[in-house]
Amino acid sequence: MMNQTLLKLIYISIFFTSCGAELERQEKINKLRTLGVSIDPVHTTSVDKSADITVLFAFPKGDAITATPFKDSVSNGSLVLDTENVELSEFDSADVEDFPGFQLGKIKAKILLPTIAPNMKYPLLLKYGVTISGSKNKENIVGYLPIFAEGSTPLKAMDIRLISPTELQNLAAGKEVDIQAELDNPNQEEFKIGWFASGGKITNRRAKQTKWLTPEAGEHTLLVTIRGKISKSFAMKAVRVVVQ
């Protein structure tokens, strides 16, 4: 009987992803959007007292941004940190990078680690939360900070390079162009790729090589991210292109 349920869910997934009118697509950046959270150090152990996170996000030019700690109601087997464990730095509106279509901002936070019981199973996942608010929408961001056993082999951060298109490359409007990234996976872990763009449509935003249906003429941004599933590391690269 469980397998009949699984079969049903697979068919429903296929149907729902392929049928119906097109809703707003995830790759398109047209409002306040979280791009990812990087962790420092990548390999936090049980003897560390804190870890730093940096929330990277895209937001409409000139929008006022505020941030507050957030506590998720769902643990999924992790230890959900109280808001007191997240010390947010103020958002520095000067520390932004301009891109066609949006601005890229950062908010740093210190995660204060709770006392960890000696018999805890590692890696222990601590769940942190931050809310970023703009003038029109807000994002409740959650993520896991993995705590590894003392003395365990340190993990390294994943990295990604955007191969194609290149910075300020000219592209034809309304055409499908190849886009490609390359990964560095030092831990040989499972990962997740995510493409973002200021316009157009990306065929498969989870593939390292896929196609981009370019938007209307103008300057645009294409961005690719990588997240490691075990290290929880994050990396991102962006290029500006000229669509004509």
Add this chain to the structure above:
Amino acid sequence: MKKTRFFLCVFLLFNPAIFADPLSNSSQIEEQSKKQINLQIYEKGSGDPLNKVQVTLSSDKNPPLSIFSNEKGQVSIFIDTDMESSQLEISKKNFEKQILKVSELKLDSDNKIYLFPLVDELDELIIVTGKRKKTSTKRVISIDEAKKIAPRGDAAQIVKLLPGVQTRGFSPEIVVRGSAPSDSKYYVDQFEVPFIFHGVGNLSITAPELLADVEFESGGFGAQYGDAMGGVISLKTKNEVPEKDKTTVTVNLPIFSGISHQQRLSENEGLYVSLRRSYLDIFIRQFLKSSQNTNGFLVVPYFGDLEVMDIKVQEDGYQKIHLLSAYDGVKAAFPFDASSSEDGRAEFSVYTGFFNLGVEHNKKLNQDWRVQYSPQIYYDNTNNNIFNNTINQTNIKLRVPAEWTKKLSKDEELSLGIDPSITRTSNTYDAILLRFDDPSFDPEDAEKVSSKRSYTDRAIAVWSSIDQMLGSWILTPGLRVFYSNLIHKSSADPRLRTKYLYSDEVKFKFDLGQYSQTPQGGQADKELGNPDLKFQRSYHYVAGVEKKFGEEWSVDSQLFWKTAFKLVNSDPVNKFENSGSLRSRGWELFIRRNLTSRYFGWLTYTYSKTEEKRKDSEDFAKSNYDQTHVINIVGDYVVSTNWDIGARYFYHTGDTTSDIDSAVYNSNLDKYQDRPNTLQRNEARLPNYNSLSLYLNRDYLKDTWKLSLKVGIESFWYKDQVMGSRYNYDYSQRENVTGIPFIPYIELRAIL
């Protein structure tokens, strides 16, 4: 005067015509004829010999003479040579008359005559009998009705058209009076099967050619059934030796083909075989090869089933060797948001298959006692690889259900039964723990667990029930006592069914009882589940009245109330707990026009309210399966022998759904995860659902075989019907998802 009388008597005494038996085996008219005409009369389409066909010889010279065919359809007629201009009229009730000139017939050899069957103008009732007496909730649908009116002629799906039954969205499974599909039991004869419908195409696992009846109990069932809180669906296969050999070849576009064959091995032994296989996988592979723009989609579903039965009928009963096997699977690969591979695709492979081999003995022990026992061996294998989660499980089960019945009187019967089984399970699990009942469950965010185990489960149930007539009351108390080694617990379910025979036309019915169910699958597993789980419990209360209007019409009305508690739900601490509760109540109406040679149909209406809660501390909320109104109107009309048409109308209140207005962005998964308001769970509804299905059946009768063409469209309505809803990536937009506008199909069957 006396002399006249004397000679008259002598003449009459010695006139051979007086003593000629018109139905004698030789069936001859012997007059002073010199030419013999032999007729062999059959029914067109089936090639069955026809008995008692009236053959009338008419000529100018002699008065008409009639004679009748014998059991083998044979008639011999002797005619004078000067009667070659005469004609023969061949006629039988409900068959098209034929008039043949004698000169057109062959002499001294068989003339094969095929009479075309007609619809019975008197529209006589076709009697349907079931094996076991009915409970108030038991309904028996004849296979003739089911094959015509059920979706796509798939007889087992007839239960979807009965009161108390719901279907939801895309799922092939059924919900009985608010109970989840896994709470009901499915049988093919004495075989308990894990599923009765293939995951693809919604087809049942048994070919209709092998079925005799479909029995359905929506609740309040007797002590012979256990480990179920919902309903019982039982497909009954044939128990008699086929009268003749017959082969049926089925081509159903676009889904499957099949062949079934019945063979009369001897007067007492018959063989039935059926084999069906889908070809969607073949079409899809070809299509994908030739298509250039598939966007990386590959979905290849497949299924098949095989059934073999050997029946030996004896004076005191029968023996049936029965093999049933079915499998379902899908291989899929497509762009998937949760993909962790460089090509951004996910691959799935899901397979489940089983076979069941058993021997069913039904034997009269003496004048009073009868026994039925069915030793059987069952095997199933589940092999799943879903996005790097692998689950492999094998079950081997030995089971020997047995039942003794003693007829106490015309309406009274004592039944005793036992149902022991031993199951050996081996599983390898390297996957997330599935928690579909948890609204916050996200497979991508769930922890993976690994386990490799083998274990043995022993279970036994003994039961009894007895009918007691007290005036116009028939009381049937029953008791089922059972033990499960899986949770090391035993228990007992008392049940009571009553009937009040107010008159020949009117019966009142009341059922009540306790119905228990063992935790399923790995829920009580030592490593992957909670071994301290207890039996899930349900109480059923049913009150109804049935009234017949002549032989052709009947109305059945029932009130039901069902409560269930200690339902197993996922738990963050213990993996699973007996923490859930459910309550369902409603009213069902079943107006039925019984099967006659011209038409049949029914109307069902169910009003119900189903609520559930996951923990005692919560309030009841609408269940996932709550559908306030469900209506089915079905009908089939035989236009002529070759044509019949039918229709089904189906309506149900929109499915419950939960509005999502809150989500979090999971930065590790680059996805938004909904955070539904648990206080508003299932408070919203999709639009109400309507569908109309029409079909036309055309038979092409050849002499000894027939070709049956069925053309139909399923599930259409003047506007698109909503099957579900979906949200955009951050749950800020929502849209309804509609189904396919309609599903056309063609099915060709050659019955040889």
